[in-house]
Amino acid sequence: ETGVTQSPTHLIKTRGQQVTLRCSSQSGHNTVSWYQQALGQGPQFIFQYYREEENGRGNFPPRFSGLQFPNYSSELNVNALELDDSALYLCASSLDSLRGLPGSGGYTFGSGTRLTVV
Amino acid sequence: GNSVTQMEGPVTLSEEAFLTINCTYTATGYPSLFWYVQYPGEGLQLLLKATKADDKGSNKGFEATYRKETTSFHLEKGSVQVSDSAVYFCALSPYNTDKLIFGTGTRLQVFP
Numbered sequence: 575e576t577g578v579t580q581s582p583t584h585l586i587k588t589r590g591q592q593v594t595l596r597c598s599s600q601s602g603h604n605t606v607s608w609y610q611q612a613l614g615q616g617p618q619f620i621f622q623y624y625r626e627e628e629n630g631r632g633n634f635p636p637r638f639s640g641l642q643f644p645n646y647s648s649e650l651n652v653n654a655l656e657l658d659d660s661a662l663y664l665c666a667s668s669l670d671s672l673r674g675l676p677g678s679g680g681y682t683f684g685s686g687t688r689l690t691v692v
Numbered sequence: 693g694n695s696v697t698q699m700e701g702p703v704t705l706s707e708e709a710f711l712t713i714n715c716t717y718t719a720t721g722y723p724s725l726f727w728y729v730q731y732p733g734e735g736l737q738l739l740l741k742a743t744k745a746d747d748k749g750s751n752k753g754f755e756a757t758y759r760k761e762t763t764s765f766h767l768e769k770g771s772v773q774v775s776d777s778a779v780y781f782c783a784l785s786p787y788n789t790d791k792l793i794f795g796t797g798t799r800l801q802v803f804p
Contacts, residue, residue, distance in 0.1 A: 680738070680790075
């Protein structure tokens with residue numbers, strides 16, 4: 575197992591630009607979730623992907639989108655960046671979506687990408 | 693709706709002191725409850741969890757009991773160490789999902 579790796583670690587973008595954040599999930603983990611953590615706040619659920627399909631979404635606008643690939647990697651894309659998008663973005667992978675089972679929270683989190691929008 | 697409320701920090705303690713970090717929740721149905729820890733520059737690590745009422749989660753000397761009657765999941769440790777200094781997040785996962793809803797976090801600072 576190699577854990578969850580996110581890239582880049584830090585990023586500065588200008589308002590209105592687009593950004594792609596990347597995550598390499600733990601080997602064999604077919605479920606990935608993305609969270610946004612604003613400074614001094616707890617992480618907020620953006621969306622989850624299970625076997626390359628979106629499987630649940632939080633209260634985020636459509637300009638937040640994602641992709642999951644067969645090799646356990648995934649992307650978070652944000653279009654038309656706003657200043658409030660400045661945050662730490664966390665990727666978390668798990669062995670399987672729980673689909674109808676009680677939550678286990680058995681996620682492995684990456685160290686995150688710090689995005690600053692100026 | 694579902695939400696988690698944690699005591700504000702920072703919590704500052706001397707080494708070997710007793711730790712309590714309060715956490716209460718609001719949820720429909722029967723959520724699972726968690727404590728995550730975030731060390732500086734690192735991602736979140738699952739510390740402990742409880743999936744039903746009266747369950748006690750424990751790990752590395754930390755404990756928390758799922759109290760449905762008080763909708764609480766307070767984190768305790770009998771004797772903290774400097775290495776426990778971190779931010780602690782209480783979280784819930786609504787029944788039938790594995791989405792996590794986090795509190796705002798409590799920073800713990802332990803001094804020698």
